[in-house]
Amino acid sequence: MLFNSIEFLYFFPIVVGIYFILPFRFRWFFLLLASYFFYGLANGWFLFLILISTLIDYIAGIKMDEKLTKKGRRPFLIISLISNLGILCLFKYYNFFNDSFASLFELLNIPYLIPSLSIILPVGISFYTFQTMGYSIDVYKGKIKAEHHLGYFALYVTYFPQLVAGPIEKSSNLLPQFKVKQFVEYKRVTDGLKLMTWGFFKKVVIADQISPMIKYVTDNPEQFNGFSVLLCSCLFIYQIYCDFSAYSDIAIGGAQVMGVRLMENFRRPFFAKSLSELWNRWHISLINWFQEYIFSPLGGSKKGRRKAYRNVMIVFLVSGLWHGASYNFLIWGILNGLVIVLTLRFTKLKSEANKKLGSFRKSVWYRRFLRVKTYLIFAVLGILFYTSDLYAAQVLGKSLFKGWSNDIMGIISNEGNSRAHILYLGHDSIRFIALLIGIMVLEYVHYIQEYKGSVREILATKSVFFRWTLYIGITLLIMAYSFDQEIPFIYFQF
Amino acid sequence: MKQLIVKIALFVFIIFLVDKPIGFSISKGIINRQYDQRIELLMKGKVRSDVVIIGSSRSLNGIDTGELEKNLNNQTAYNFGFSGSNLNFHESIFNIITQVYQPKTILLVVDDDDAFKVNEKAIYRKDKLFPFIQYEPVLNEIVKNSSKSYLPSKVSWLYRENQNMFEAINWVFKGRLEPDETTNVNEFGFIPLSNEDKHLNKLVDRNLSIDYSPQKEQKTFIESLIAIVNESETMGIDLYLVRLPSYKAKLVGFNDRLVEIVGKNVPILDFSNELQDRKYHFDNGHLNANGAKSVASLISKKLNP
Structure with a gap:
């Protein structure tokens, strides 16, 4: 079930209503049923897979709990990791690696007989497998006690607000909250609903409006020059941000209505002044996961520069693969890692340059310059993300550096309605302007959050008339x- | 808890109050923006013709409905052909018309070899229906053929009309759409094409015959045709399947296939081998104004007792 579907409009209030009416002892069971229904509606087969994953991790956790030493726990950790990674590899990466080997063997003129599999990628598989792997590792390390209640553990794996696309929650945060009786608190519930509304706004008013523009470019990449490609890349970054952070907002808001606090997943990434800072503000739950379960165990940045660079590259390589089984995502991950490694490598040079800049370094304009630079690097790297194959990425990458004057002239002259092609990327002027207004509203809200604090707190100081006009206006926009x-x-595809 | 419920109820009530005028404004704007007003005329009761033509551009441009009306004995005629539409869409047009009134006769123009197969040039033209979604019969068809939800559309006018929002705004700034070759209909719902044959592929071997192959036929298109046939029978409407002349190689066996699908009770007016001269054709698939006029005369001879 999609958050932005009519079904969810019925599903959510019904689930919340029944949840609060039910006696506390039945709530976990009801939420579990609701979560299975939410997940299984698309494909019942996916449920079977998540049940297997849940049972393996539950049993592995309990078995590890029984052992006093890490050595004793290790076999059960290995079982948990192998089964989770096995499911992930089979459904997400098997065909990618198999096809790659087939191409390699073909190149070497060696017969290759292993067939590809016709399988559907289960929705949210990367999210829940990472969440349960994190749980198993934490139990293995003795950081947490294993959950002995199968129902609560199953709910931790399948809790519907965050099951499909995160945030990837740590069991130490989520599990205890299911065991606390929640009441209907006016402020908490309305704050949750406001966050959900903001999420829907980002999704339908911004992300979904950009979607056809990106498709317009990627369907015929040869037809576009530098200006359109850069515009498309910049818009794509807004699309993916508004799409993904919207999901997180709806998830966090939805959970908040039911009294569960999920972790923050995005923190205004376009205010970052470097790519590494951007990655600390983007998909925070995944980055934390990588930090805790890959980067730190490899030694982090404490074992010398070279190892730190290696560890960064490993994290971004895995991050690329996590996003999708294709060379585009792999190279996208590597390039992101490379930019960060280069920034680390030339820290000295950067500080010397900063000294020469003097007081300008502290000016607003310099900060803005750094932000725009970071945003543009992220946007250009995004070409690999929004194109379906390396060929399209290569075409758009090359186009980025050509035909700028033609594009500018085309926009000015609008000959043969060229503006619709170059600037509006297939939309008409009204729809394009409406989109820009939506992005400006988003940026204004980010500005307030970054410099003035919580928008909800600030709104609370305004008159009822102002607040209600705003809430009603946003709701009407979402409906429109x-x-x-x-x-x-x-x-969802990850 | 009580405070929360009261405030949510109040919020929903205000939304409900504001929703209707906005939806109504969008509806006004989008209908005014359309050049092709045939569905609007139908809904307003201004089209109640005895003979109605349904089909794709081949029917929109291929049957001079004014000429047909002139040749029919005291019967009126109207063309509801839509460019680039497929049989699923024709079924929707049939349903919309018959929910409003029951014509005596319906001529369904069948696109020969493309009728039951996927063709990217013939699709379900949601865009032709959305501007008129305020009308219940149109809403019903859109709901059946898209992911638009019925209940929210009944509750919220804004949701019902939201697909039309940007075009309605365009009406404010740009006024009515300029007519084009797919919308410039005359008072009989017909668009004549020029008599020049410069679009014609003259290299087509007219003596060649091609056997119709049912391979790649889509079940959904066949079901639509059967639905039209069954509904016509139930309502007592005289349904005719019409095959228009084209400037292509002859298609053999298609009539047999049609009989196989719809049975022998539905008459097939087969003009596919008529008007073979180039002067009747606009391009290989469409008749020009001369051709449309001549076909109208041929049809009227069949319809007049």
């Missing part, structure tokens, strides 16, 4: 933009 075709969240 909820066209007949629900565009799935991009991160």
